[in-house]
Amino acid sequence: MPLIEIKTFIKANIQVCFDLSRDIDFHKSSMVHSGEKAVAGKMSGLIALGEWVTWEAKHFGITQKLTSKITQFDPPYYFVDEMVSGAFKSFKHEHRFQVENDHTVMIDTFYFQSPFGILGKIANVLFLKRYMTNLLVTRNTFLKEKAEELSYNQ
Secondary structure, three states: OOOEEEEEEEOHHHHHHHHHHEHHHHHHHOHHHHOEEEEOOOOOOEEEOOOOOEEEEEEEEEEEEEEEEEEEEOOOEEEEEEEEEEOOOOEEEEEEEEOOOOEEEEEEEEEEEEOOOOOOOOOOHHHHHHHHHHHHHHHHHHHHHHHHHHHHHH
């Protein structure tokens, strides 16, 4: 099972970072390049424990739907979203938040399994892990900029 771990250092309050990470509307704006939109479940605002959202987006030229649910929740330090249905065989995305000096450290740990057995494993090596890493880095950069802007204006 491929694993991606990304640490992002953000000069912002931990609660601001935690809330942006689970904000459906912010997620849509951070993924505008893929046309991502919420089409079922929690479609706006802050998602919380037990809630789910179905996303529709275009990846690799194909429109796809993916439903994820918040399965663990410890504000403002930790939450997990897991795939209920979608293109992956499975995925689990852990979001951790820690305070270090005057920064929040946001740690994303993303585990996923591709479908299609050996073909999926080959896809992971050739392009999928890199593609998913780039998506997470893009989103985290967007989140960092917004969180620091909000903290600066307070």
